[in-house]
Amino acid sequence: MRSLTRSLTVSPGLTIGLLMVMVWVVTAAFAPWVAPHEPTAMGVGPQTAAPSWGYWFGTDQYGRDILSRVIYGGRYVLAIAPASTLLGLILGTLIGLLAAYGRGWLDEVIMRLLDAIMAFPIVVLALLALTVLGSSTLNVILVIGLVFAPLIARTARSAALTEVRKEYVEAARLRGEGHWYVMVMEVAPNIRGPLMVEATIRLGYAVFTSATLGFLGLGVQPPAPDWGVMVSSSRSLLTTAPWAVLAPALAIAAVVIGFSLIADGLRDREQQ
Amino acid sequence: MTTPLLTFNALSIAFRRRGEWRTAVRDVSLSVQPGETVGLVGESGCGKSTLAMAGLGYLPDNARILAGEISLTGESLATMSPARLQQRRGDTIAAVYQNPATALNPALTIGRQISEIFEYQKGLTARAAMTAAKAMLEQVRIANPEQLLRAYPYQISGGMQQRVVIAMALAGEPDLLVLDEPTTALDASIQADVLALFDDLRRDLGVAMLLISHDLGVVRAVCDRAAVMYAGEIVETAPVSELFAQPKHPYTASLIDCIPTGHTHWSHERLASIPGYPPALGERGAGCAFAPRCPVARAACQQQPVALAWLNNSHASRCLFPEDTAAPGGNRPPATPGRPAGERVLESDDLVVGYKGVRVLDGVTLDVRAGETLALVGESGSGKSTLARALTGLTVPDAGSVRLDGTALPGAQRKRVQSTRRALQMVFQSPENTLNASHRIGPALGRAIRELGGLGYRAARALVPERLAQVALEADTANRRPAQLSGGQRQRVAIARAFAGDPKAVILDEPTSALDVSVQAAVLDLLIDLQQRRGTAYLFISHDLAVVRYIADRVAVLFLGRIMEVGPVERIFSGVRHPYTAELLAAIPDWAQDHPSTQAAPVMTGARDRPTGCPYASRCAYVMPQCANEPPPVREPAPGQQIHCHLPINELPGSLYE
Amino acid sequence: MLRYTLRRLGMLGVTLLVASVLIFLITAVLPGDIGRIILGPFAEESAVRALNESLGLNDPLVWRYFDWIAGVLQGDWGQSMSLNTPVLPLALERFSRSLALAALAVAMLLPLAIGAGVAAGRRPGGPLDRVLSVVGLGLGAMPEFVTGVLLIVVLGLGLDWFPVQATTPADGSVWAVIHGLMLPALCLVLLLFAYLFRMTRSGMLSALEADYTRTARLKGLPERLVLRRHVLRNALLPTVTVMGAQLGWLVGGLVVVESLFRYPGIGSLLHNAATNKDIPLLAGCTLLVTAVFSLANLAADLVYALLNPRVRDALAD
Ligand SMILES: Nc1ncnc2c1ncn2[C@@H]1O[C@H](COP(=O)(O)OP(=O)(O)OP(=O)(O)O)[C@@H](O)[C@H]1O
Ligand code: SF4
Ligand code: SF4
Numbered sequence A: 001m002r003s004l005t006r007s008l009t010v011s012p013g014l015t016i017g018l019l020m021v022m023v024w025v026v027t028a029a030f031a032p033w034v035a036p037h038e039p040t041a042m043g044v045g046p047q048t049a050a051p052s053w054g055y056w057f058g059t060d061q062y063g064r065d066i067l068s069r070v071i072y073g074g075r076y077v078l079a080i081a082p083a084s085t086l087l088g089l090i091l092g093t094l095i096g097l098l099a100a101y102g103r104g105w106l107d108e109v110i111m112r113l114l115d116a117i118m119a120f121p122i123v124v125l126a127l128l129a130l131t132v133l134g135s136s137t138l139n140v141i142l143v144i145g146l147v148f149a150p151l152i153a154r155t156a157r158s159a160a161l162t163e164v165r166k167e168y169v170e171a172a173r174l175r176g177e178g179h180w181y182v183m184v185m186e187v188a189p190n191i192r193g194p195l196m197v198e199a200t201i202r203l204g205y206a207v208f209t210s211a212t213l214g215f216l217g218l219g220v221q222p223p224a225p226d227w228g229v230m231v232s233s234s235r236s237l238l239t240t241a242p243w244a245v246l247a248p249a250l251a252i253a254a255v256v257i258g259f260s261l262i263a264d265g266l267r268d269r270e271q272q
Numbered sequence B: 001m002t003t004p005l006l007t008f009n010a011l012s013i014a015f016r017r018r019g020e021w022r023t024a025v026r027d028v029s030l031s032v033q034p035g036e037t038v039g040l041v042g043e044s045g046c047g048k049s050t051l052a053m054a055g056l057g058y059l060p061d062n063a064r065i066l067a068g069e070i071s072l073t074g075e076s077l078a079t080m081s082p083a084r085l086q087q088r089r090g091d092t093i094a095a096v097y098q099n100p101a102t103a104l105n106p107a108l109t110i111g112r113q114i115s116e117i118f119e120y121q122k123g124l125t126a127r128a129a130m131t132a133a134k135a136m137l138e139q140v141r142i143a144n145p146e147q148l149l150r151a152y153p154y155q156i157s158g159g160m161q162q163r164v165v166i167a168m169a170l171a172g173e174p175d176l177l178v179l180d181e182p183t184t185a186l187d188a189s190i191q192a193d194v195l196a197l198f199d200d201l202r203r204d205l206g207v208a209m210l211l212i213s214h215d216l217g218v219v220r221a222v223c224d225r226a227a228v229m230y231a232g233e234i235v236e237t238a239p240v241s242e243l244f245a246q247p248k249h250p251y252t253a254s255l256i257d258c259i260p261t262g263h264t265h266w267s268h269e270r271l272a273s274i275p276g277y278p279p280a281l282g283e284r285g286a287g288c289a290f291a292p293r294c295p296v297a298r299a300a301c302q303q304q305p306v307a308l309a310w311l312n313n314s315h316a317s318r319c320l321f322p323e324d325t326a327a328p329g330g331n332r333p334p335a336t337p338g339r340p341a342g343e344r345v346l347e348s349d350d351l352v353v354g355y356k357g358v359r360v361l362d363g364v365t366l367d368v369r370a371g372e373t374l375a376l377v378g379e380s381g382s383g384k385s386t387l388a389r390a391l392t393g394l395t396v397p398d399a400g401s402v403r404l405d406g407t408a409l410p411g412a413q414r415k416r417v418q419s420t421r422r423a424l425q426m427v428f429q430s431p432e433n434t435l436n437a438s439h440r441i442g443p444a445l446g447r448a449i450r451e452l453g454g455l456g457y458r459a460a461r462a463l464v465p466e467r468l469a470q471v472a473l474e475a476d477t478a479n480r481r482p483a484q485l486s487g488g489q490r491q492r493v494a495i496a497r498a499f500a501g502d503p504k505a506v507i508l509d510e511p512t513s514a515l516d517v518s519v520q521a522a523v524l525d526l527l528i529d530l531q532q533r534r535g536t537a538y539l540f541i542s543h544d545l546a547v548v549r550y551i552a553d554r555v556a557v558l559f560l561g562r563i564m565e566v567g568p569v570e571r572i573f574s575g576v577r578h579p580y581t582a583e584l585l586a587a588i589p590d591w592a593q594d595h596p597s598t599q600a601a602p603v604m605t606g607a608r609d610r611p612t613g614c615p616y617a618s619r620c621a622y623v624m625p626q627c628a629n630e631p632p633p634v635r636e637p638a639p640g641q642q643i644h645c646h647l648p649i650n651e652l653p654g655s656l657y658e
Numbered sequence C: 001m002l003r004y005t006l007r008r009l010g011m012l013g014v015t016l017l018v019a020s021v022l023i024f025l026i027t028a029v030l031p032g033d034i035g036r037i038i039l040g041p042f043a044e045e046s047a048v049r050a051l052n053e054s055l056g057l058n059d060p061l062v063w064r065y066f067d068w069i070a071g072v073l074q075g076d077w078g079q080s081m082s083l084n085t086p087v088l089p090l091a092l093e094r095f096s097r098s099l100a101l102a103a104l105a106v107a108m109l110l111p112l113a114i115g116a117g118v119a120a121g122r123r124p125g126g127p128l129d130r131v132l133s134v135v136g137l138g139l140g141a142m143p144e145f146v147t148g149v150l151l152i153v154v155l156g157l158g159l160d161w162f163p164v165q166a167t168t169p170a171d172g173s174v175w176a177v178i179h180g181l182m183l184p185a186l187c188l189v190l191l192l193f194a195y196l197f198r199m200t201r202s203g204m205l206s207a208l209e210a211d212y213t214r215t216a217r218l219k220g221l222p223e224r225l226v227l228r229r230h231v232l233r234n235a236l237l238p239t240v241t242v243m244g245a246q247l248g249w250l251v252g253g254l255v256v257v258e259s260l261f262r263y264p265g266i267g268s269l270l271h272n273a274a275t276n277k278d279i280p281l282l283a284g285c286t287l288l289v290t291a292v293f294s295l296a297n298l299a300a301d302l303v304y305a306l307l308n309p310r311v312r313d314a315l316a317d
């Protein structure tokens, strides 16, 4: 805890990043109390009204309050991104550890399989899988988690490779510790640092990817106030009501920037 | 009097760390005259490299000169323009550093990296510059420079890389070379070779040198004058002969007494050790920095900073009571006789380990007895660590057997039983990696006691303070993490871990080679005490023959995976010996009186192209026609000594014992 | 180098094989009842069964895979269900258009991102570095559909510099083509700029701190030469390694950007196939894109090996 407070004061980027993300987390969590209107209720205001004291971010073509929609929209992004990253993190760490610790043919087979999965451009793979599986929030989480797993596995493997060569691992083998003990109790705690950094980077990309899928119509489905969906459905209003597009767009940017500031801060702390 | 090439005048340097300025170099005054070789010695972190980089005008961004001045041939660095500084680097002052592998650009050929100096400093054409580069390589005694010019750095050995770096340093014909630990990363015989090269350069080119080293032996062998640093200060400076004959600062005296001489066994002369640790950066008391550890400290020492005082016109000391400094050997505790060796504990029989079709170990037969230390020596790549791994089952041997107390063990670690693991343990080389960085010492040691001692969780944890005390660590070490311990402390924890189940045999793979000499002395002491109390058998792997002479009862010499010679330590060091052992001994810096006149660098033959007969044949100075094809017979010049060589006993190098 | 290339080609073969199996499994097995999907929920059960039979969907899995891959290798990539035309010619034609767009984007991207990275890494913490880093951070956080929308508003509609609908006039000059593709290409540049910039910058930082750079400076070489010969070359190596992977993002970006600018490339084709649940077309496009992406990765690796003698040697044997 002390080290956390210290790094917060030492690294302003980390602090700003955390604040930027926390704002969205808090408003999304307390959306029913914070948001002035129902997110999907039509005609709560005039159509395409410009931002004003009554409608801070204006309204869209159906007269829905954009502020409320953006606040509720945070719920999708902030549920999908952490859940899919967590899934990718767990899978990726296990695979990476197994490859690094197993070495030899096991490593080779795992890496070739991961290579094959990474041979797909991420969005294309997600597109393919969601088309086949059908788009639901759960499927979006699964698909993003699965396409991120190989990337995280690569990081986990390369961090673990330097660890398994260290002498404390041999010392553990010399006192007869089993494979699982060595992997989970000895090696895993030492790759926590790079994995945390990688996970934070992935969080940003997960926000990005889920918004993109929403925009393409393969993620969360309208009329849900997902940010990607909002940009997509209001883009024809660009010239008449640019706020309808800008509000969700800037929300995405803010969260992604927040996560990348956190990742940078964590990485700096790692390297000290 | 001539102008000194490099002068530090009352120089103090601080680093900014976590927002605080901490002084790393304090009040240093030192100069190097033309043609002179000055040594700078001290333990790690005392500020040697910082001083060297300051002399080159290349301090890192977070460093600041607090006071004092640096000048090159009378010209102050502080007022020099960048262009002028760039010109002086190369033509007045040049540098060689510890790690040649990273000092060379991995993406350019050697030729390119040397010739560019001639192109840009001397304005030569590309072709002329390349010719000059070739000449430069010849000057550093490289046999076939053409081939080397086209090579990339990673394609050549460490010794070669260091020669290339030296050639680059010499290319601008500098008057002064700054050498920061230039041989520390090299094997002993290559180190001797590079040191001999420095000697030649000094004689032929008259270039002055500032040689930085933690190794007093190297400084003694090469330098005219030496300065000893402690905690950022120069504590003593004197001509080398005077310094070693009668130091005038207690730190110097203790340091000298920590170093194994290479002449005696511990049962005849024990090493000194310095209690405590040097102060952390920027955390020293008001008085003499050495006071907390000084054997002759008095109340007066604590009160105010001590100044460097000249005792005569060439000898200065930063001590209030320089005359109280002990004579060499005066800090060494009395020696006690060792216990006799017992039964055979650990044996290997015709052990073979192959790697990618090459026999890294080629039929190694050894035995270690209870209470005895067998040292295993050999250059890097000879298979020392592979042998350790094969004995412990971390590597499964391809053939041959390992026996413990006369019982053959399964080859693989997995298949061995827990009582075997308890009885055969290992201590590793690197203090950085030997402990798990994310486990606190207490739980880590507790786990080892539990697994190896067969105890329950509580009983094991209860034993931790006692085990820490046995390796002279305080009980509160248990709550710390490895990052909060020094290298020596970590190595003590690793020793406690290996002794957790009262082992019969312990394999020590270079346990002290990464430690400073004073810490090394203390760790060796600890190992000797543990062995004397418990009768443990040690297989002690080392490339440092002076340490081997000090700790070993018997020595085995390994070359390209084969044992060349085994015998009692005093026989090998003073009797007749195998030609390869003779080469190793000649490489100890102050062992050979005069340097083996620059012999061609030993050709590093890999295990791949080993002759069918004697593996040493391609390098041996005594080689005979039958050597390459016929396996050498065993010669027994003395009981217990076996030499594998075709030479008859009376023609072997060394003198017959007594 | 030849042995390395061959080895790397072998690895590519394995990768593509596994990837093709994956595509097959996802498109042919995961959906379950294909006949039902094609005919919709209200079709007769018997009609579904007949369609499945005629499509060969009742054969064993391995058999179906080999059947499919044999067809693929002979140029029979199946029939698009929504457009009712063979997949391969269509995909190739669209792909060539995407290539033009991607080439324009990369041609603008490389000098920009690498130049900015070098300039920023040269003086870390300096004003230029700070400005560029903030710009990079901001751009890196904007999904391409956001930047695309902004570009349309500002450069397309506001200033009217470039057409909003990406077009390639059949008889136009090179400049006309570039002009037509400018907005989507810029959008791709903005998408990829941040990452490439950051890689180059951090490559610069570590090369500037490396021991060999210290050696070069202490040799007394002029700073310009130190930078050009010793720093730059090593600094760009990590950038080259990520270049291949970045092309993956580029393809992902194409899907969005082409849809946004209504450009008939492989990206919008993929998107349409997904929206229409046209599985054969989707599988074909994915296969094509994956193969090209893998080839690009291979090319990046080869360039890396060419620049880095050590890798070249180590991987040869
Ligand atoms: N760039 C830096 N920033 C902060 N502290 C530094 C830096 N460089 C060195 N130090 C600190 O300054 C002190 C002197 O370091 P220096 O490298 O000069 O010692 P040294 O005698 O060369 O040690 P070694 O024998 O380990 O090479 C050490 O405590 C070190 O940790
Ligand atoms: S000044 Fe005092 S404490 Fe310091 S070295 Fe001399 S005697 Fe020891
Ligand atoms: S056997 Fe021959 S080559 Fe080998 S050490 Fe003896 S003399 Fe030298």
Ligand SMILES: [Mg+2]
Pocket (backbone or CB within 6 Å): B048, B049, B050, B180
């Ligand atoms: Mg140093």
